[in-house]
Amino acid sequence: MVHRVIDGTIQVATLKRETRRRCQFQDVTLLSLDGLEVKFRKLTVPAALAGAIAPGTSGRFYLHGLGARPSVHGVRTHDGQTGFGFSRGAEWAMLIAGAVAMIAAAVALMVRNDWCLGLALHVAVLATIATLLFRRSRIVADRTFRADLAQPARG
Numbered sequence: 001m002v003h004r005v006i007d008g009t010i011q012v013a014t015l016k017r018e019t020r021r022r023c024q025f026q027d028v029t030l031l032s033l034d035g036l037e038v039k040f041r042k043l044t045v046p047a048a049l050a051g052a053i054a055p056g057t058s059g060r061f062y063l064h065g066l067g068a069r070p071s072v073h074g075v076r077t078h079d080g081q082t083g084f085g086f087s088r089g090a091e092w093a094m095l096i097a098g099a100v101a102m103i104a105a106a107v108a109l110m111v112r113n114d115w116c117l118g119l120a121l122h123v124a125v126l127a128t129i130a131t132l133l134f135r136r137s138r139i140v141a142d143r144t145f146r147a148d149l150a151q152p153a154r155g
Contacts, residue, residue, distance in 0.1 A: 002065050003062070003141060004065075005061070005148070006061045008033055008038070008061070010053060010054060011030065011031050013028050013053050013054055014028075015050075016042070018047070018050070021047055022044055022046050022087060023045050024043070025040075025044075026042065028040045042070075043071070043072065044072070046073070046087060048085045049084075058078050059078045060074075061074070062148075074144075082149065086138045090134050091131055091138065094127045094134060095131045097127040101121070101123040
């Protein structure tokens, strides 16, 4: 996963969907302190941080993304508000997939089905690796946010 920290001001924020745990914004445009305009499509934000994603909000925005799906995991506004929230959905999904695959491997071992055993073990290994990568990304995001709390926001 790629982690980014952007200092700037939100110019445009169009809310697409809101649930109890997270919000998805159709378009978000950030004007960085460098003068660059950074645009995000389908930006996912934890519900606790969604209030900070509004036009005119300026501060430091902590983002991460897997492929073309960017997410905000931390916000520090210039007026002193801070917030951190990292979605653990993918991490839990891979953990559950690995557990189910291990149960399937145990059943395949009992009924002596080599093909099913091989498939289940492959899925278990891949799910374990994915779980560890997602967990590592969450830890890096948390450390980056906490280490940055001691520094004042630029701008």
